[in-house]
Amino acid sequence: MSTIALSINNKAIGPIETSDDIMMIEFLHEHLNMTGTKFGCGVGVCHACTVIVDNEDGTSESVRTCINGVSRFNGKKIRTIEGHAKENEFGEIIKLSPVQETFIENFSFQCGWCTSGFVNETTVLVERLKLMPIHVSEIETVIDKALGDHICRCTGYVKYYQAVKELILATEGLTRS
Amino acid sequence: MKINVNALKLSALLLALPLTVNAAQDELVEQGKYLAKLGDCTACHTIDVGQANGGGLPFTTPFGIVYSTNISSDEEFGIGHYSLKDFTDAMRGGVAPKGNLYPAMPYTSYHLLTDQDIEALYRYFMSTKPVKQENRDNDLMFPTNIRMGLKAWNLVNHDSKVFEANADKSEKWNRGSYIVNGLGHCGECHTPRDAMFAMDQSRHFEGELIGGAMASNITPQELNRQGWTKQDLDDVLRKGYSRKGTVFAGMYPVVFHSFSHLTKDDMSAVTSYLLDNDAEVAAKSDIFNGHDKSDPGYALYTGFCAGCHGIDGEGKPNVSPALIANATIDKAAPINTLSVMLNGVEEQRYSHTHGFYAMPSYRDTLDVKQLTELTNYIRKVWTKQPSDLTESQVQDWVDQIEDSIADAAH
Amino acid sequence: MSRFDLSRRSFIKQCVVGGVAVYSAPMLFNAGKANAAMISDELMEQWKGTGKPKFRLDGVAKVTGQKIYGRDYRAMDMDGWPDTQHYGFILRANKADHRFEGIDLSAIPENAKPSQVITAATLNDAGIKLPVFFGDKMLLEKGQTPDYLGHAVALLIFNNFASFKAAKTRLQFSDSAVIYGEKTPLTSESKDPLASWRIVRSEGENGANGVDNYSTLSDGLFFPDYVDHQPVWPTEGDKSGSTGQRAIYYADQMAQQMDEEDWFIFEQDYQTQSIEPMMMEPEAFNGWFDRASGTLHTVLTIQSPHDFYLQAGEMIEHSQYKDQITKLVVHSPFIGGGFGAKDHSIFPYYGLMASLLTDKPVHIANDRFEQFQSGLKRHPFKMHHKLAIDKKTLKFKALISNMQIDGGGRLNFTGSVTMVGASALQGVYYLPQNDITAVAYSSQNPDCGSMRGYGTLQSMSSMEMMVNESAEKLNVDPFKLRLANIMQPGYRNTQGAIPNGALRYQEILELAQKHDIWINRQQKKQQFEANNPGKKYGVGFGIVTKDYGTGANAPSTQVSITKQGKIVIRLASMEMGTGTDTSQGTLVQQYLGNMADEVFLGEVTLWDVMKLKETDSPYFISQDKQDEMEKDPRWTPVIAMASSASQSSYFQSHTTSIAAKIVFEQGLWPAAIEIWRTQFFNNDHAPADFTDVNNAHWVDGKLTAAGYPPLSIDILAHKAHTMGLVTGVMVHAFNRWSWAESEFVIEGKSNKLAIDALALQYGSGASDSKQALMGKSGYHLLDRTRVSYPNTSMNHAMVTYYAPCATLCEIAVQEGSGEVEVLATHTWLECGRVIVEKLVEGQIEGGLVMGLGHVLHEYLPLGEEGAGNGTWNLNRYQVPLAKHVGVWNLTHTILPPLSESDPTKGMAEVVMIPIVPAIVEAVYQAIGTRFYHLPISKKEIKKALS
Known part of the structure; x- marks a missing residue:
């Protein structure tokens, strides 16, 4: 057994006792009943289960929760799909994040199972570009590289990619010409 | 030996009708095609976006960049204008009609080839589709950019002797040796190089750090110590995946293009030679010393590794190798253990039924302390290697790995 | 659905099955205690956008991980x-x-x-x-x-x-x-085939739309005997014998003609692989x-x-x-x-x-290994086709085909997949005579079931490959060959049935023929290959038409309007990504001037109000039995349908539209007239002269007619409720390649409607007598006064609803690796009237990509190395990634409808098919080698190149 404590979406979680062989996604689902992070393949290929780990140096990285044990996240700060939108005092969602907004307005997803992975990966990308803007001509290549590992079975990727491109172009400071 | 049988067939057929001569020629071409696979000519002379045998692959050497050349049958850009003798000279002595070849071309191994095999290869290459693709100029620093210098290098470093069978060993062993040392040119990576960048035959197959990973020690002593069976070697060379672990880094294209095509007999010869044993070798019992939950490496293992390699190191079939019995971690110097942690392993797609997803790189995730703890832990649980490596030792190896990436050479 | 309605927590009794009362519950949403975030009304309200949906109804829930x-x-x-x-x-x-x-x-x-x-x-x-x-x-x-x-x-x-x-x-x-x-x-070695079909047709003397000499529609089906687990078909042809003997007579005649006539004969084997559907959510159950x-x-x-x-x-x-x-x-x-x-x-x-x-x-x-091991697969097909073409006229003269289908180790939908695959072979072309045999066998492989394409992907793609190759062999432009053979409206399909509607194949072909990719293909090839040494360029085209529906579709919808003017829709459909909730919520706009506020999906027990009962299989019921049963106003051939077979846009829309129309005509419209008449008209002095419903127009969400002041929906709803008018409508319909029609008396007037059951709800101000009609159930269930169901012989038509789709692609083949790079694709789709354009686009894009997986990437071996061994996952099974699909150059044209009365056709399956033959052809145009089995692997391409 291990004792795990971490921050999820700015809320302190734990300490909680878990078995040592529990993967992070299993911890989210079975211990915390947070099921917005989706199980797709269980072997790290499809990237549906991606969450964000916020490092102490201010950078963030996307990490797959199906192949990483819960101990990897002990003491870390993470963000999951449940943490992006703003809620009112009744716990109702009132405002989506810009990434979430661009995805729904572009009809980017269909079944929605891969969506949380795409939202998290794109959020990491956008935050990175804020620190390190890219030349506008690189935009498609940068998106290809950032999202290229994520599998979507319904949409053909087009409306995800277009949405991200639209968002990057529309957000000040992400690109230079 | 297969070659002799074929030579015999050839001489017999030469007496027959012209039509049959063509058939014999075809057979020779087929033989050459197979040998070209053994020689892994494709890996260097075909690039993804180029035509087969068109050349153009860059090699970063300590002296600059060398590009592989067009070896298709094209008379203008390829080797279509070569005579059999020209071809033989290139294969054995590294001397092409236009001048000396850089030893990135492993004539330092190919010289072992028999005349028959060289002719078969020649016939095959002359039958390949001509590729109109100009060779790229190399980008080398003085004085190595003068091909003349290579003559001197050859004089000192190169011996163009044809393979001679070891009379003390079986025909099978000798066939294996011929493949491994000749066309297989395994020594080019697995044998350490001396100050002149020539293979140091006194340390034959003892391993060399290249491009961020260790071309392993593949001496019979080491392979037998690690407990490889012939089937294990057959699996790893044919499929890139075995009970003893998987191939990665530079060995992936070798399996993909070359060893996966070996005939059953040739593979058996190769494994007999590598293990120095014609008989089947029994597997050693698997090592799993049990977890030590008080060890700081335990949480690292469960956090970073167990998801794919299994809580007890059992791996997942067709997905990720087991650590139990894994040869990569069972080495005195943990260079490859560290190498895969730092570099990850690139995705490998052999075919529609056979492929491995990438292992992530932890270069930016794990620090030296963690690398040390994790490496020691893995050695403690799944090997008999000592697990008392220090951070400074690990730092040294990490530096060596990073340096070897910077000056990757063939 | 989309919103969790707290008032509907109680379960509603549906029916008694096997002695057990079956209940369904409202769709679960936000019931999670740990993560009880809800979505604010203000945010959800925005889905309606301005005139077309701003986002999917389920968009917010999905993008926030509810x-x-x-x-x-x-x-x-x-x-x-x-x-x-x-x-x-x-x-x-x-x-x-x-x-x-x-x-x-x-x-x-x-x-x-x-x-x-x-x-x-x-x-x-x-x-x-x-x-x-x-x-x-x-x-x-x-x-x-x-x-x-x-x-x-x-x-x-x-x-x-x-x-x-x-x-x-x-x-x-x-x-x-x-x-x-x-x-x-x-065990499969000792089992009889799972299904056997034989589709024979011989055109009569009056040609393509005259009376056939023989067809399955006119003559019925016939089946083989099984000897040693192999089918044995009748051998003796007899023009005036049994159905089977007559079929054999015409089949023999055709085979003989093929031997004797001076026709161009194209004969080839084709093979498709086992495919994992790979839906992203592996199956799960909680109970x-x-x-x-x-x-x-x-x-x-x-x-x-x-x-x-x-x-x-x-x-x-x-x-x-x-x-x-x-x-x-x-x-x-x-x-x-x-x-x-x-x-x-x-x-x-x-x-x-x-x-x-x-x-x-x-x-x-299931984890993914288990889903691969135990989930339904797409049927692998082995086909042998023989096509005869008149060398002068380029007309197709005859087609003989034999198909073998692997159904796997447990029978599921193999019978109908085999039938649909066989009946789809003809694609967009007219064949004056055909003999198509399709037999499915069991095997040790995982069971195959319905999967996107339903057999047509396998068969139609091979037809297109034949057409592409025949054109080359005949030395004619492939478009010319296609144009010479496309089905015209009124022509009979291989089963002898006439497909519904205008067949706009010619229009699509003419558009594709003029597309840059096609026109400039030779010039571009030279240019591209000169600029990209080591890459080969190729262009390919495919056009297909896919049936939608099952021949026994039974949609139900309830549309109601609250006193506050909120539109609520309840559907039997499930939502699996296709956007049913969004499209149905949008659709009602046509009649109610506004999009829905709430759409509830997956309703099953709700329909109990209509007290429907079914007796026989709709596919096998006799005409006599149907005639007898339909007298009972509660009887219907089928009560419910699955969410599959590209059904929602056409079939579900049908009942949603009718229900919305009735709400309008019986509720909102009379309410409006009443308001206008009493407040804006000299009511006491003259009869209202604007009551013709044809005057009604919705403008910016408000209703106006003949220049009378626009009224908002909340005012109208309030009035309709107060007056006790119709404020809720529940309907059930049945379709067997044609809708059942019934008459109902509503408010004393007879209405002819393309439904077979109807229940009404009246507003709160309804009279006592109306309240009594609604009774405890809250619905006034009407008896139909007359019904006309499509004849049972329509079952022999197999399919008649089609949506066509074509794709043109340009690719580059890397010579060194054999990798196919998709440079650009353009797809044409004719799906009638589009409900939500973005949803249709999403299907086009996603379908194309799934097709690319089928033709280039996805493969499961059969037998012990296959998915059934439990070691398959995505590291080996390559589903297409963005880098494989030309993601930045994936374009389309959706043909405008002929008129606003066009049907809203099902198109979720057809869009994945034409890319398959298009890629096969493009690879051929690039490297000069044709492939006849799928997928085309890099290794094979490399081998072909050396």
Whole structure:
């Protein structure tokens, strides 16, 4: 057994006792009943289960929760799909994040199972570009590289990619010409 | 030996009708095609976006960049204008009609080839589709950019002797040796190089750090110590995946293009030679010393590794190798253990039924302390290697790995 | 749905199946206690945008990770369930050629042993067996040989997740967990074919739309005998004999003609592979048998919940728990992708079995290895075609085809997939005569079921490949060959039926022919290859038309309007990504001037109000029986349909539109007239002269007519309610390639409607007599005064609804690696009237990509190396990634409808097909080698190049 404590979406979680062989996604689902992070393949290929780990140096990285044990996240700060939108005092969602907004307005997803992975990966990308803007001509290549590992079975990727491109172009400071 | 049988067939057929001569020629071409696979000519002379045998692959050497050349049958850009003798000279002595070849071309191994095999290869290459693709100029620093210098290098470093069978060993062993040392040119990576960048035959197959990973020690002593069976070697060379672990880094294209095509007999010869044993070798019992939950490496293992390699190191079939019995971690110097942690392993797609997803790189995730703890832990649980490596030792190896990436050479 | 309606927590009784009252529950949403975020009304309101939806109705829930999928729910999320949860693991055989001799669980650590081990013996004792549809051997008995790789042998139940996980890790890939005995033959070797179809047609003297000499539509079907497990068809042809003999007579005549005439004959074998549907959400089940109240609760991930209700009832009825269960509650939440493979899946019945046998709630969820091992697959086809073409006129003269289909080890939808595949072979072309034989066999492979394409992907693609290659051999432009042979409106298909509507193939071909990619292909090839040494350029084209619907579609919709003017729609459809909720919520705009405020999906029990009953299979019922039964106003050929077969946009829209129209005509319109008449007209002095409903127009969400002041929907709704007008309408319809029509008397006036059942709700101000009509159920159920169902002979038509689609692609082949790079694609789709353009676009894009997977990437070997062995996952099975699909250059043209009265056609399947032959042709144009089996691998391309 291990004792795990971490921050999820700015809320302190734990300490909680878990078995040592529990993967992070299993911890989210079975211990915390947070099921917005989706199980797709269980072997790290499809990237549906991606969450964000916020490092102490201010950078963030996307990490797959199906192949990483819960101990990897002990003491870390993470963000999951449940943490992006703003809620009112009744716990109702009132405002989506810009990434979430661009995805729904572009009809980017269909079944929605891969969506949380795409939202998290794109959020990491956008935050990175804020620190390190890219030349506008690189935009498609940068998106290809950032999202290229994520599998979507319904949409053909087009409306995800277009949405991200639209968002990057529309957000000040992400690109230079 | 297969070659002799074929030579015999050839001489017999030469007496027959012209039509049959063509058939014999075809057979020779087929033989050459197979040998070209053994020689892994494709890996260097075909690039993804180029035509087969068109050349153009860059090699970063300590002296600059060398590009592989067009070896298709094209008379203008390829080797279509070569005579059999020209071809033989290139294969054995590294001397092409236009001048000396850089030893990135492993004539330092190919010289072992028999005349028959060289002719078969020649016939095959002359039958390949001509590729109109100009060779790229190399980008080398003085004085190595003068091909003349290579003559001197050859004089000192190169011996163009044809393979001679070891009379003390079986025909099978000798066939294996011929493949491994000749066309297989395994020594080019697995044998350490001396100050002149020539293979140091006194340390034959003892391993060399290249491009961020260790071309392993593949001496019979080491392979037998690690407990490889012939089937294990057959699996790893044919499929890139075995009970003893998987191939990665530079060995992936070798399996993909070359060893996966070996005939059953040739593979058996190769494994007999590598293990120095014609008989089947029994597997050693698997090592799993049990977890030590008080060890700081335990949480690292469960956090970073167990998801794919299994809580007890059992791996997942067709997905990720087991650590139990894994040869990569069972080495005195943990260079490859560290190498895969730092570099990850690139995705490998052999075919529609056979492929491995990438292992992530932890270069930016794990620090030296963690690398040390994790490496020691893995050695403690799944090997008999000592697990008392220090951070400074690990730092040294990490530096060596990073340096070897910077000056990757063939 | 989309919103969780707290007022609907109570379950509604539906019907009695096998002695068990079946209940359905409202869709679960935000019931999770740990993560109880809700979506504010203000945010949801925005979905309506301005005139077209701003986002999907389910968009916010999905993009914020709400608990909306079946797999998300644990016991603690469910009202009234215990908080703790059991976990089940299904142990499966990975061999089919050895006797099963038991299981060995010794590898499980002591602290992780299962609390229960369920085997075939347990099931025998409890009287639990599969519903008949799925066959037998739910769990394999000791001493039997598995029917297929992946055959379930035991179900292990664990008290908690930790022990489940620890045990599964040890068992899943273990060589010793399942014990095998002696080697035996495969059981499939001693089974008769699963299905046999033969479609023969001979055009009569009046040609393409005259009376046929013979066709399945006019003559009926005939079937072979089985000898030594092989089909034996009638051999003696006889023009005036039985159906079979007549068919053989014309088939022989055609074969003889093919030998004798100076026709161009093209003959070729084609083969397609086994494909994993790979919906992103692997199947899962949660269930709890509450013994105290005799209630069995279930949470599903399937596309066909209605079917589950019926079959679960059947399963319970046979079991020893029959008398202990009085209620079956079924929750059917959102589906994380289905592609057909969650329709009639066997999976939930294992969950049901587990629930029956355990005390606690039990969760069973496939991981991806298990989904590969046990989920439904796409049928592999082996085909041999022989096509005759007139050398001068370029007309197709005859087609003979033999198809062999692998149905896998357990019969599912193989029969109809085989039939649909065979009947689709002709694609967009007219054939004056045909003899198409298709036989499906069982094998040791995982069972194949319905999957996107439903057999047509396999057969139609091969037809297009034939056309492309024949054009080359005949040295004619492939468009010219196509134009010479396309079906014209009124022509008969291979079954002798006339496809519905205008067939706009010519229009599409002419557009494609003028597209840059096609016009400039030669010039571009030269240019591209000069600029990109090592790459070969090629262009390919394919055009197909795909049926939608099943020939027995039975949609239901309820549309109601609250007193505050909120539009609420309730549907039987499930939502698995296609956007049914969004499209149906948008559709009502045509009649109600506004988009829906709430759409509830997956309603099953609600329709009990209509008290419908069905008797026979709609496919096999006789005309006499139908004539007899239809006299009963409660009888219908089929009560419900699955969410599959590209059904929602056409069939579901049909009932939604009719229901909305009635709400308008009987509710809002008379309310408007009343307002205008009393407030804006000299009512006391003259009769209102603006009451013609044709004057009605919705402008910016408000209703106006003949210049009268626009009225907003809340005012109209309030008035309609106060007046006791119709404010809610529930309808049921039936379609057998044509809609059933009935007459109903509404408010004293007879209405002819394309539905077969109707129930009305009146506003709160309704008179006592109207209130009485609604009674306790709250609905006034009307009796139809006349009904006309499509004749049962329409079943022989097999299909008549088609949507065409064509794709032009340009690719580059990397010579060194054999990799195919998709440079650009353009797709043309004719789907009638588009409801939500973005949803249609999403289907075009996603379909094309799934087609690319089929033609280039996705492959499962058959037999022991195949998916059934339990070691398959996405590291080996390559589904297309963005880099494989030309993601930045994927474009399309949606043909404008002929008029606003065009049907809203089903198109979710057809869009994945034309890319398949287009890529095969483009590869040929690039490298000069044709491939006849799929997928085309890099290795084969490389080999072809050297």
